[in-house]
Amino acid sequence: MSQVKYVLDEESIPKFWYNIEADLPKKTPRPVNPANGEVLPSEALEVIFSKMAVEQEFSQERYIEIPKEVRDIMRQWRPSPLYRARRLEAALKTPAHIYYKYEGVSPSGSHKSNSAMAQVFANKIQGTKYITTETGAGQWGSALSQACNIFGISCKVYMVRCSYDQKPYRKAMMEVFGGTAIASPSPFTEAGREILAKDPNCRGSLGIAISEALEDVFKNPDTKYCLGSVLNHVLLHQSVIGQEAMKQLEMAGEYPDMIVGACGGGSNFAGIAFPFLGEQLRGGRKVDILGVEPAACPSLTRGKYAYDFGDVAGKTPLFKMYTLGSRYLPPAVHAGGLRYHGMAPQISNVFEQGLMRARTVKQLDVFRDAVAFARSEGIIPAPESSHAISAVMDEARKCAETGESKVILFNLSGHGHLDLASYMAYFANQLQNYQYNEKEIAMALSMLPSQTPKE
Amino acid sequence: MSQVKYVLDEESIPKFWYNIEADLPKKTPRPVNPANGEVLPSEALEVIFSKMAVEQEFSQERYIEIPKEVRDIMRQWRPSPLYRARRLEAALKTPAHIYYKYEGVSPSGSHKSNSAMAQVFANKIQGTKYITTETGAGQWGSALSQACNIFGISCKVYMVRCSYDQKPYRKAMMEVFGGTAIASPSPFTEAGREILAKDPNCRGSLGIAISEALEDVFKNPDTKYCLGSVLNHVLLHQSVIGQEAMKQLEMAGEYPDMIVGACGGGSNFAGIAFPFLGEQLRGGRKVDILGVEPAACPSLTRGKYAYDFGDVAGKTPLFKMYTLGSRYLPPAVHAGGLRYHGMAPQISNVFEQGLMRARTVKQLDVFRDAVAFARSEGIIPAPESSHAISAVMDEARKCAETGESKVILFNLSGHGHLDLASYMAYFANQLQNYQYNEKEIAMALSMLPSQTPKE
Numbered sequence: 001m002s003q004v005k006y007v008l009d010e011e012s013i014p015k016f017w018y019n020i021e022a023d024l025p026k027k028t029p030r031p032v033n034p035a036n037g038e039v040l041p042s043e044a045l046e047v048i049f050s051k052m053a054v055e056q057e058f059s060q061e062r063y064i065e066i067p068k069e070v071r072d073i074m075r076q077w078r079p080s081p082l083y084r085a086r087r088l089e090a091a092l093k094t095p096a097h098i099y100y101k102y103e104g105v106s107p108s109g110s111h112k113s114n115s116a117m118a119q120v121f122a123n124k125i126q127g128t129k130y131i132t133t134e135t136g137a138g139q140w141g142s143a144l145s146q147a148c149n150i151f152g153i154s155c156k157v158y159m160v161r162c163s164y165d166q167k168p169y170r171k172a173m174m175e176v177f178g179g180t181a182i183a184s185p186s187p188f189t190e191a192g193r194e195i196l197a198k199d200p201n202c203r204g205s206l207g208i209a210i211s212e213a214l215e216d217v218f219k220n221p222d223t224k225y226c227l228g229s230v231l232n233h234v235l236l237h238q239s240v241i242g243q244e245a246m247k248q249l250e251m252a253g254e255y256p257d258m259i260v261g262a263c264g265g266g267s268n269f270a271g272i273a274f275p276f277l278g279e280q281l282r283g284g285r286k287v288d289i290l291g292v293e294p295a296a297c298p299s300l301t302r303g304k305y306a307y308d309f310g311d312v313a314g315k316t317p318l319f320k321m322y323t324l325g326s327r328y329l330p331p332a333v334h335a336g337g338l339r340y341h342g343m344a345p346q347i348s349n350v351f352e353q354g355l356m357r358a359r360t361v362k363q364l365d366v367f368r369d370a371v372a373f374a375r376s377e378g379i380i381p382a383p384e385s386s387h388a389i390s391a392v393m394d395e396a397r398k399c400a401e402t403g404e405s406k407v408i409l410f411n412l413s414g415h416g417h418l419d420l421a422s423y424m425a426y427f428a429n430q431l432q433n434y435q436y437n438e439k440e441i442a443m444a445l446s447m448l449p450s451q452t453p454k455e
Numbered sequence: 456m457s458q459v460k461y462v463l464d465e466e467s468i469p470k471f472w473y474n475i476e477a478d479l480p481k482k483t484p485r486p487v488n489p490a491n492g493e494v495l496p497s498e499a500l501e502v503i504f505s506k507m508a509v510e511q512e513f514s515q516e517r518y519i520e521i522p523k524e525v526r527d528i529m530r531q532w533r534p535s536p537l538y539r540a541r542r543l544e545a546a547l548k549t550p551a552h553i554y555y556k557y558e559g560v561s562p563s564g565s566h567k568s569n570s571a572m573a574q575v576f577a578n579k580i581q582g583t584k585y586i587t588t589e590t591g592a593g594q595w596g597s598a599l600s601q602a603c604n605i606f607g608i609s610c611k612v613y614m615v616r617c618s619y620d621q622k623p624y625r626k627a628m629m630e631v632f633g634g635t636a637i638a639s640p641s642p643f644t645e646a647g648r649e650i651l652a653k654d655p656n657c658r659g660s661l662g663i664a665i666s667e668a669l670e671d672v673f674k675n676p677d678t679k680y681c682l683g684s685v686l687n688h689v690l691l692h693q694s695v696i697g698q699e700a701m702k703q704l705e706m707a708g709e710y711p712d713m714i715v716g717a718c719g720g721g722s723n724f725a726g727i728a729f730p731f732l733g734e735q736l737r738g739g740r741k742v743d744i745l746g747v748e749p750a751a752c753p754s755l756t757r758g759k760y761a762y763d764f765g766d767v768a769g770k771t772p773l774f775k776m777y778t779l780g781s782r783y784l785p786p787a788v789h790a791g792g793l794r795y796h797g798m799a800p801q802i803s804n805v806f807e808q809g810l811m812r813a814r815t816v817k818q819l820d821v822f823r824d825a826v827a828f829a830r831s832e833g834i835i836p837a838p839e840s841s842h843a844i845s846a847v848m849d850e851a852r853k854c855a856e857t858g859e860s861k862v863i864l865f866n867l868s869g870h871g872h873l874d875l876a877s878y879m880a881y882f883a884n885q886l887q888n889y890q891y892n893e894k895e896i897a898m899a900l901s902m903l904p905s906q907t908p909k910e
Contacts, residue, residue, distance in 0.1 A: 005530060007462060075460060076538070076833055083531070087605075105560070107833030109872070149830050150542075169624070172875035175882055176829045374631045375604050378531055378562030417564070417872035420627035427630055 004086060006248035008079035013071055018239040020274040020346060021232065022062035023281040028232065028349040030058065031317035032307065034449055040317050048217055048225045049233075052122035056233035062278075064236065070121050073150060074114065077106040078240065082248035088376040089396070096399035097254060098392060100412045101245045101272060102379065108173070110382065110414030111268045112143035112228055115237035119226045120147035129222035132156045134184065134209030136163055137336030137384070138170030139414055140228030145179025158184035158212045161204035163336055169418040184209040191215050191313075205329065206340070207312020214315055229265025230310065230319075230344045238271025245409060246275055256287055256409040258395065262387035263291040263300060263358065264337045266344030268413035274346075277355060289356035291347065292391040294366075296434040297330035299323060299343045300351055300358035304445050308342060318449060321348040324436070325444025331434035333363050334422035335383040341444070361390045362433045367426040369393045370416070382414035383422055459541060461703035463534040468526055473694040475729040475801060476687065477517035478736040483687065483804040485513065486772035487762065489904055495772050503672055503680045504688075507577035511688035517733075519691065525576050528605060529569065532561040533695065537703035543831040544851070551854035552709060553847060555867045556700045556727060557834065563628070565837065565869030566723045567598035567683055570692035574681045575602035584677035587611045589639065589664030591618055592791030592839070593625030594869055595683030600634025613639035613667045616659035618791055624873040639664040646670055646768075660784065661795065662767020669770055684720025685765065685774075685799045693726025700864060701730055711742055711864040713850065717842035718746040718755060718813065719792045721799030723868035729801075732810060744811035746802065747846040749821075751889040752785035754778060754798045755806055755813035759900050763797060773904055776803040779891070780899025786889035788818050789877035790838040796899070816845045817888045822881040824848045825871070837869035838877055 021028060031040045045054045056064060085098040106113035123131060131153050135141030141157035148155035157179055164171060164183040171181045184204045185192035191211040195202050202208075217225045227234060249255060259276055261269030273289045280286050291300055303322040310316035312326055323342040324330075330339045343351070350356050370386035372393070373379070381389055388410045399406050416423070425431050476483060486495045500509045511519060540553040561568035578586060586608050590596030596612035603610035612634055619626060619638040626636045639659045640647035646666040650657050657663075672680045682689060704710060714731055716724030728744045735741050746755055758777040765771035767781055778797040779785075785794045798806070805811050825841035827848070828834070836844055843865045854861050871878070880886050 005465065007464065009462065010460065146833055150833075168879065169872070169875040172879045172882075173835065173872075176826055176835055176875070176878050177833075178830050371631055375633050378601055378605075378632075380628065380631050415872075417624070417628075417870075418875070420624040420631070420873070423631050424623065424627045427627075 004084040006082040006251045008244060008247060010075050010079070012244065012247055013074060013078045014066065014240045014243040015071070016063035016065055017236045018243060018275050018278060019059055019062055019064055019236055020278055021060055023278045024349065025281070026349065026353055028346045029320040031319050034309070034314070034318050048214070050119065050122035050128065050224055051126055053119055053233045056236055057231060067121055070117050073117050077113070079244045080105050082245055083377070084252065085377055088373060091372065091376045092393060092396045092400060094396040094400040095403055095405045096396040097405060097407045098396060099249065099252070099407070099409045101241055101409070102412045103241065103268070104379065104412065104415035107146045108139060108143035109417060110139040110143065111238055111241060111271060112139045113146065114240055115228065115234045115267065116143035116147035118237045120144065120151050120153060123153060123224050124151040128153060128224045130154045130156065130220060131224055131226055132158070132213040132216040133226050133228070134158045134206055134213050136160050136206055136339060138163060138167050138174070138418070139337055141179065141181060142170060142173045142177065144226055145174040145177040149178035155179040156216065157181045158186065158209035160184055160206060160209055161202065162332070166421065167418065173418065184212050186212060189215045205312055210311040211313045211315055229267040230342070232346055234267050235270040235274065235344055235346055238267045239275055241271035241411060242273060242275030245272060249409065254407050255285060257406045258288040258290065258408045260290045260292060260388045260392050260408065260410040262338060262384050262413065263293050263343060263347065264340050264384060266347040268411050270344065270347055272409065272411035273356070277350065290391060291356060291358040292387045293358060293360050294333050294335055294338050294387060295360040295362045296333045296436055297324065297339055298360045298436055299341065301360055302436060302441060303343070305348060305352050306448055308448055310342065319345050321345045322351065324441050325447055327447050328441055328444035333434055334419070334425070334431065335366070335387060337384040338387065359391060361387050363431055364433050366390045367423070367431060379412065380416040380420070381412055382416045383419055385411070385413045459539040461537040461706045463699060463702055465530050467699065467702055468529060468533045469521065469695045469698040470526070471518035471520055472691045473698060473730050473733060474514055474517055474519055474691055475733055476515055478733045479804065480736070481804065481808060483801045484775040486774050489764070489769070489773050503669070505574065505577035505583065505679055506581055508574055508688045511691055512686060522576055525572050528572050532568070534699045535560050537700055538832070539707065540832055543828060546827065546831045547848065547851045547855060549851040549855040550858055550860045551851040552860060552862045553851060554704065554707070554862070554864045556696055556864070557867045558696065558723070559834065559867065559870035562601045563594060563598035564872065565594040565598065566693055566696060566726060567594045568601065569695055570683065570689045570722065571598035571602035573692045575599065575606050575608060578679050579606040579608060583608060583679045585609045585611065585675060586679055586681055587613070587668040587671040588681050588683070589613045589661055589668050591615050591661050591794060593618060593622050593629070593873070594792055596634065596636060597625060597628045597632065599681055599683070600629040600632040604633035610634040611671065612636045613641065613664040615639060615661060615664055616657065617787070621876065622873065628873065639667050641667060644670045660767055665766040666768045666770055684722040685797070687801055689722050690725035690729065690799055690801055693722045694730055696726035696866060697728060697730030700727060704864065709862050710740060712861045713743040713745065713863045715745045715747060715843045715847050715863065715865040717793060717839050717868065718748050718798060718802065719795050719839060721802040723866050725799065725802055727864065727866035728811070732805065745846060746811060746813040747842045748813060748815050749788050749790055749793045749842060750815040750817045751788045751891055752779065752794050753815045753891055754796065756815055757891060757896060758798070760803060760807050761903050763903055765797065774800050776800045777806065779896050780903060782902050783896055783899035788889055789874070789880070789886065790842060792839040793842065814846060816842050818886055819888050821845045822878070822886060834867065835871040836867055837871045838874055840866070840868045
């Protein structure tokens with residue numbers, strides 16, 4: 001059975017990023033200062049991020065031009081292929097038409113490279129010499145290392161200690177690309193030293209790693225910070241995915257009835273879904289949009305829409321988002337990229353307005369379906385992306401019962417070559433179906449910041 | 456700086472394999488029976504291989520049609536991209552034009568999938584139920600596992616024990632694709648048991664693994680064996696690489712002055728070089744063709760052109776090839792796919808006729824250049840492919856001195872995502888510049904089989 005691939009020429013790489021904010025009926029609330037509840041001025045964010053990123057963060061323009069330099073670099077892996085999953089459809093005996101956009105063709109093996117190039121370029125033109133970031137599973141750290149290498153900027157990645165130990169290949173990839181991966185907590189920052197003094201064997205968390213990276217920024221004038229998801233400008237950079245997919249589905253003579261993406265911080269999901277949602281909001285065809293979360297970290301499906309910190313330590317501004325409480329520590333599912341307490345403010349806004357649905361999937365079902373997908377389609381998916389796969393396969397099985405030829409599009413955001421240890425653990429029956437803990441979430445939500453923003 | 460990618464549409468996937476044998480001025484000697492020196496009849500090989508593979512092995516036809524079923528499957532990753540290495544050129548300040556064909560886009564991450572699909576399909580149509588093979592580094596075992604999964608044939612891979620322990624991600628990939636990886640020597644065959652009885656901690660060798668796989672074939676009527684390199688039909692299957700590259704270079708308005716490939720068994724090298732060599736032999740433009748070997752295993756540059764066994768144990772027919780002696784055990788370089796004592800008979804013939812050159816590169820230079828390549832081009836190369844990279848970079852540096860705008864084409868046969876442990880060892884200064892051992896080679900060559908074939 002033939003697989004079908006839709007390939008666009010390089011001239012079809014989008015020339016503009018699409019900004020959903022221009023089309024949303026209700027605007028996404030801006031971040032606020034936790035000290036006084038006032039809307040944060042742009043200048044405050046420019047201490048941390050590049051000027052261009054901050055402009056994009058608050059832009060209301062529908063289309064923002066992609067700098068030629070960024071577009072030129074993306075030509076290496078863009079346009080990414082769109083596949084019709086014919087062998088998977090056959091295996092499921094489903095009349096559904098399943099399409100997936102494959103972002104694993106990028107240098108870092110995931111969609112993260114799309115935003116890394118844009119963010120590092122923005123820093124390059126304003127003279128930034130050092131960039132710091134945090135990384136969990138390592139996709140973002142790899143992408144940023146490679147982008148910094150291309151633009152000649154030093155890159156320091158604080159990698160959560162347990163990931164650093166569990167995923168040595170990710171650390172190696174960052175180093176091959178010229179980045180420096182540091183296990184967090186580290187002895188190189190005050191924040192790190194303080195934690196190590198209390199617990200020399202601390203396994204780290206994203207919150208700690210963010211504190212260390214921000215400390216670097218505050219101490220060094222030529223240093224900026226880059227974030228791999230959550231913020232508006234990061235979601236914006238991923239809009240190339242959905243724009244390309246739209247053209248490729250046109251080639252196939254189809255339009256999606258349903259769009260599915262895994263949701264952690266939300267950038268890969270927004271990347272595939274928002275361009276289609278924009279069409280709908282401008283009077284186009286309605287699409288059933290589904291975000292998929294791990295049962296262990298269900299921010300959309302069990303969280304509260306409230307102002308909360310972006311990190312555990314409470315050093316960031318407050319963002320209005322679906323959150324499990326910034327102090328909630330999700331169980332150690334192997335999809336490290338989905339272990340975030342909150343959801344991107346724009347996605348939270350879209351969800352609150354009823355423009356999308358969300359559901360959870362369990363870890364063992366995710367790996368079962370990831371293996372089935374790999375055997376059908378020949379691509380080993382990242383555990384994060386496999387959350388989308390599992391939900392799509394459920395939907396396709398339903399179609400097999402109802403006979404409906406639903407057109408389903410999903411984002412295969414990355415390959416799992418550096419996650420094969422997780423597959424080994426699955427085959428060895430060492431994985432479990434982590435569920436969220438109702439009481440822990442209630443506790444974390446009870447500790448939400450009390451400041452009432454002046455909206 | 457923009458990278459340039461040349462993409463063909465799917466209709467440009469070659470419809471025929473190109474068989475160099477039709478154009479060679481002197482035919483490649485057929486394998487002979489070690490017992491009596493007589494040319495081996497096709498029927499003898501059909502015990503081991505599929506009928507279609509044996510036909511292809513001895514075919515003199517210039518073009519052999521690719522079965523539609525195989526072509527349809529290859530649409531997933533073919534045509535593979537051809538890149539102009541602009542950032543590498545800039546880093547080397549060279550006037551050379553460097554192009555590389557990237558085979559890492561296949562399901563197994565290397566060119567091996569091209570032959571695996573063809574070989575398994577050939578077995579499928581004749582009703583083979585089980586396929587066995589051996590694997591060293593694991594690229595071939597991964598490709599064959601996936602191909603067998605697609606065609607519903609059971610796949611058993613005897614993986615050299617030391618690789619099995621060193622490269623757990625490769626084993627995991629085979630299992631995700633539905634294959635069974637068995638550490639060799641194993642307790643499941645007579646050959647394996649015999650060796651384990653003498654040395655329970657034996658680290659294995661390709662020779663032992665081949666013996667185990669062949670034992671399966673001889674004991675079970677529905678079982679066949681597939682080989683990932685060396686034989687004519689395997690080289691034939693890889694001719695899609697060079698045929699596509701020719702079209703892509705046409706798009707770029709160029710023709711190669713030089714073609715470079717890493718040489719282990721020889722299939723990726725032949726894949727890129729033979730279609731161009733065929734043009735030359737039919738009166739077209741002359742190309743400088745360079746095969747690159749590890750200094751630790753220099754079969755073309757230090758070997759003898761003689762009849763020898765394909766395996767250490769001497770269970771195969773005799774092949775006329777450049778060989779270091781089938782008893783030579785190369786040092787444990789990290790390019791496991793290049794640790795073979797012999798060279799493909801067709802490549803040996805081409806080399807003997809002066810139609811190509813060969814050189815060696817050292818392990819530390821290979822990794823230094825692999826890292827430089829990854830930083831320039833954003834692709835982490837497999838250690839095997841990095842041998843070609845290192846030779847190309849030397850050539851490009853020469854062009855920087857002479858000012859020559861030489862057009863260099865090489866085969867980037869696979870990615871190194873599952874080899875990142877080797878990069879870690881390199882960064883930790885744990886690798887060394889293994890050299891071949893003159894005395895060991897002399898000893899192995901003195902033990903070549905004495906049978907004089909009746910040519």
